[in-house]
Amino acid sequence: MNETQHYAISQYPDVDDIYRRLNALTAGPMRPVRRDKMQEYLNYFDTKCVRSKELTDEAKKLIPGGVQHNLAFNYPFPIAIEKADGAYLWDADGNRYIDFLQAGGPTVLGSNYAPVRDKVIEMLQTCGPVTGLFHEYELKLAELIHRFVPSIEMFRMLGTGTESVMAAIRAARTYTRKKKVIKVGGAYHGWSDAMVYGLHVPGTGRLEAKGIPRGATANTQEFFPNALGALKARLIANILLGGTAAVIVEPVGPESGTRPVPFDFNQKVRELCDEFGALLIFDEVVTGFRIGMGGAQGYFDVKPDLTVFGKCITGGYPMAGGVGGRADVIMRFAAGIGGTGERAYVGGTLSANPLSCVAGYYALLEMERTNAPVKAGQAGDRLTKGLQATIEKYGLPFVAFNQGSICHLETSGVMLLDLRHPLRLAKGLKPRKHMMEEMGAAYMANGLITLAGSRMYTSMADTDDVIDEALGKFEAVLSSVEGL
Ligand SMILES: Cc1ncc(COP(=O)(O)O)c(C=O)c1O
Known part of the structure; x- marks a missing residue:
């Protein structure tokens, strides 16, 4: 491992033990919130x-x-959010929430972080959001x-994680002259046709x-999580089928490590x-800079050929994504200077606009300066430790684990179902799935705002007091499930 002290993961989870527990969770009966309590939560x-x-x-x-x-x-029903600050969100009715969605991951500094916002405002006052031309x-x-x-x-900057994955695959195919792309089953790499x-x-x-023709996915393949033999x-x-252009993985495992990988995976x-x-493509849309400034690849000390980034490279500001890696591969994107003549076509009018770039530059600098990851x-x-203690206290079958600031609380186990069972x-x-939605509502x-009722991203704004407040709220829900 590379300079462990700079990474968010203090101790790598015991993956075998997690799977044992998750297997027991999905094999056993569901333990949803008691009906009377759920009605109370829905009344809210x-x-x-x-x-x-x-x-x-x-x-609608x-x-x-x-x-x-x-x-x-x-x-x-969806909640309309009006204000965001650090660890908290406020909705349109003035209710305050502890924010463990953190915009889906990118705001490692906390929501609406003032020093970055100030730089963005400065840029808007001088250059505006976009000119279509190069900016320093x-x-x-x-x-x-x-x-x-x-x-x-x-590095080729683009507008979203989805298109950055598309670009990475296109570059890999152009470079290797091979066709197939293999992904881990269950993983989300954006919504492009092939993925x-x-x-x-x-x-x-x-x-x-x-709405996606068969041909568009004909060269995409999946293998079951962690099944290296497959x-x-x-x-x-x-x-014999045109060769493999690339294997794409999220380095902590699919769905931000919901299905964690063994350390040597x-x-x-x-x-x-x-x-x-x-070619090996790491999708670091979530892990890039959240696991550490060196990305998950620094933590695992494995060098991919290409890396995909998304919202993290601007600290959550709009138009955020890009693909980087080996110069001989990335040069396939060169439109002008030094082009190889073998161009993989990518574009985007708003890619790499001054607003996104200034936000990204200062967000990453601040993350480094403050040791935010x-x-x-x-x-x-x-x-996670607090949740594990609550689970133990009430003798629940639920499973809590984390990879640093990516925390998982599996109560229904729906995210762990697959065709092997x-x-x-x-x-x-x-x-x-419905139980997971109910847990999110509870x-x-x-x-507490979570990602779909089973995942929490923490940020630098989550002080011990914030986490302790959150643990009290989680306990209120977890102690109201059926069978207690
Ligand atoms: C691992 C991963 N890859 C790709 C994407 C797609 O990124 P975007 O939503 O910016 O298109 C996401 C989005 O959540 C993601 O989590």
Whole structure:
């Protein structure tokens, strides 16, 4: 491991033990919130979230589903947020929440961090958000990313994680002249045609690929999480099928480590890629800078050929993504100076605009100066230890674990179902998904915002007092489940 003291993970989780517990959770009966208590939590939304309800009811007429992004959908209805500051969010009715969504991960400094906001305002007053031409902060941000993550010899900035994954795959195919791309089943790498495959539930292939022609996913393949033997088998079979251009993984495991990987997993995937001449792509949309300034690749000490970043590179400001890595591969994107003639086409009018670049530059500098990833990791450790103690206290089957500031609290186990246990999947998918939604609502009614009721991102703003306050609220919910 590379300079452990600079990383958010203080101790790597005991992955075998986690899977033992998760397996018991999904094999056993569900333990949802007691019906009387759940009714009380749902009453909170009807009585205390009136303005949110009005707004989202109106929104449903113009915005499909009432919200523009699935993260914003909450049971029983979405909450409209009006104010964000550090560890807290306030909704349109003035209710305060501890924010463990943190915009889906990027705000390691905490929400709406003033020193970065000030720099963005300064930029808006001088240059505005976009000119379509080169700005010095593009270079400054690329230099910073290269300094923190040395495998990034060159960097192409784009607007989102989704398009950065698309670009990485295109570069890998252009460079290797091979076709197949292998991902871990269940992993989310954005919503591009090729990546809506084996989404969320491992082994489900094209289940979610509505509106996507077969041809678009014909060269995408998945293997079950951590099944290195299956990955090798695919790489061998692909030799006669056009070859493997790339293997793409989230280095802590799919869905931000919801299915954690053994510590040596990434190294083994690296070795397999080398053996079969495939490029290794790390999707660090969440882990980049959250696990540490060196990314998860620094923590695991494994060098990918290409790295995809997303919202993290601007600290959460809009238009955030990019792909970096080996210069000989990234040069396939060169439009002008020194182009290889073998161009992988990428673009984006708003990519690398001055606003995003200045936000990213100062967000990353501040994260380094304040040691934010490590502080957020300490908050994640405190939260997880507290949750584990509550689970133990009430004798619950639930499972809490963390990779630094990425914390998981599995109560329904729905995120762990897959086609290796088809009966469990068929019987459990719907009710367990609903239970997870209910847990999210119960946490929210107690003043906690989580990611879909099972994941929490901590930030530097989560002081011990914030975490202790949160633990009290979690205990209120966890002590109100059926069977106690
Ligand atoms: C691991 C991972 N990859 C890719 C993406 C897609 O990023 P974006 O939402 O910016 O398109 C996400 C989004 O949450 C993600 O978590």
